[in-house]
Amino acid sequence: MNKITCKLVLLFFACVAIFSSVQAKVKMSALFADHMVLQQQSEVAIWGWADARSEVNVTTSWNDKSYTAKAAKDGKFKLMVETPAAGGPYEIIVSDGEALTIENVLIGEVWLCSGQSNMEMPMKGFRGQPVLGSNMDILKSNNENIRVITVPRSSQTVAQENFEAKWKVADAAAIRNFSATGYYFGRLLNEMLDVPIGLIEVSYGGSCVQAWMSPETSVAFEGKQVPAPGDTIPVPNRTPTVLFNGMLNPVIGYGMKGCIWYQGETNYQEPDRYEELFPTMVNEWRELWGIGNFPFYYAQIAPFDYSVFYSSEDVKEKYNSAYLRDAQRKALDDIPNSGMAVLMDVGEETCIHPMHKQEGGERLALWALGETYDLPDFSYKSPAYDAFEVKGSQVVVSFKDVANGLTTFGKELTGFEIAGENKVFYPADVFLRTKSVVVSSPRVEKPVAVRYAFKDFIVGTLFGTDGLPVSSFRTDDW
Structure with missing residues (x-):
């Protein structure tokens, strides 16, 4: 091969490399990745990004069926696929000319786990604040049929489309850092239903309910306090809409069975507003998901001495957190298809994060097992x-x-x-x-x-x- 021919060959391969680099492989939302769980016996959304106006093909191995969507101007595509009864593992192939394979996909029951620090509290506990009995439960947590993913903390004034995280198969490394309430909930569901369980955690410690509502809904309650795009966020977990934008928006529409919620401590000073805010938030989430009044089960905040947060005896009765618990109790009548796990027996006077997380998670699971899955002959509602x-x-x-x-x-x-x-x-x-x-x-x-x-x-x-x-x-x- 002479020098001219050699240069031409090198130039050819260089052009191929450049061409390949601009023909980027389709990018999926972080939710659609190896080890994911899809809601069984449903029509679920799958979305991602490709070249603008390109055609994207999705093939599902459980039925060898292909689905096609056209990417929009911004490259985003979304399509609906049919899922079978629980099972797996399966594969999903996504292609816009170059194939991307999502492996080890299970079909089962998917639940969203959201709220503030008592939902966020991991199995390993917080520093100096344990989760009772968790060490042995972490040790025994290996289970191919439980999968978890945690949306990282993100406070934003503009709605985000994606996030950085991965689905993980339950083992000690994954579960020790996952929500204890969420894990105990999912573990009992897996045990009793004998199907794969997918848990999506979207929580932020210290967050108020207003932070989890959309800008449009928040304006009705907060007016000018709702930040505009690009505004400074004064408090990242207590500013209206910012967690909705940063953490919830990227998962809205993912196929799921329902939601569990553990929040309210931050709103203890405004129980009257919470009576309106909380049902409004739930209603908005249901409208945005578009799957009807999906089950929404929540933990009532546990007793705790909130007087450590204020000094005046004059406000002790005004800020009595029992009023917030009462607002949550009343919400059962205002939120269709809901249930409340009562935690009156596990509160701690000097710690706002009860160590008895198993009771909370499993009481939420009892609601799901009795009300959503119709298991008979056991109790799941508190008197x-x-x-x-x-x-x-x-x-x-x-x-x-x-x-x-x-x-x-x-x-x-x-x-x-x-x-x-x-x-x-x-x-x-x-x-x-x-x-x-x-x-x-x-x-x-x-x-x-x-x-x-x-x-x-x-x-x-x-x-x-x-x-x-x-x-x-x-x-x-x-």
């Missing part, structure tokens, strides 16, 4: 306040969802208070019946209201015989 009747100087408080009655498991029943027309509450004497309690006090001749466990920090003593605790509640609206 709930139903009505009260004044009989002379006594008040009879009745409960619902108590098929087998109430109990204290042999301990003293405490936490009830009673008030007359002067609106002053006094500790009450309580007589426990099978499905009700009789409350009275020698200091209240004509009672008009009753409260139970209505303190910042208190240990709940009233349960159903199934072991599920009764929520704090009040019969008044003072």
Whole structure:
């Protein structure tokens, strides 16, 4: 080969290399990658980016079916594929002329896990704050049929399209850093349903509910406090819309069964607003996902001494977090297809992050197993306040969802208070019946209201015989 021919050959390969570099392989959202889980027996969205106006072909190995979409001007494409009953592993081939293969795909049940630090708290715990029993559970966590992905923290004034993270198969390395509440929820679902479980964590410690709402919805509540694109974000986890933009938006539309939520601690000072904000947020998420009123199960915040966050005794009652718990209790009537895991028995006076994460995650899973998956013959709802009747100087408080009655498991029943027309509450004497309690006090001749466990920090003593605790509640609206 002479020098001229050699130069021509080198020039040819250089041109091929340049051409190949501009014909970039299609890029998928981080959600669509090796080890992912797709919602079973559904029509689910798949999306990514390719050259503008190019044709993208997706082939799914479970049915050898091909789907075609055309990329938009910005290169984004989106199409819907049909999924079978739970199983796998499968492959998905995406091609715009150059093939990209997504391997080890499972079909099963997918759940979104969102909220603030009590959802974010990993199995390994926070520094100096443990998750009880997690070390052994981490050790035993190897399970090909549980897959997890965590959207990294991101606070943005403009809606993001993607994020950097990978699906991981459950093992010690993956699970020790994943949401403890989410993991215990998913583990019980996997055990009882015997199908693959995919968990998508989207949480940020200290976040307020307003941060998880879209700019359009937030304007109605916050007005000019909603940041415009490019504005400085004063507080990354407590500024309206910024977590919706940075973390939630990239996963909206991913095929899933439902959502679990653990948040509210940051909003403890505004329970009246939370009564409106929280159902509004849930409704917006459901509208954006476009799959109807998907199941939404949430953890009621656990008792904790919030007075460490303020100094004045004058605001102690005003900032009593029991009002926020009550707002969450009332939300059950405002949010269709919802359920609340009560945590009155696991709160810690000096730590806002209860170490008993297994109870929270599994109580959320009980709601899903009973309400969403219709497993029979077990209890999943905490007994709930139903009505009260004044009989002379006594008040009879009745409960619902108590098929087998109430109990204290042999301990003293405490936490009830009673008030007359002067609106002053006094500790009450309580007589426990099978499905009700009789409350009275020698200091209240004509009672008009009753409260139970209505303190910042208190240990709940009233349960159903199934072991599920009764929520704090009040019969008044003072």
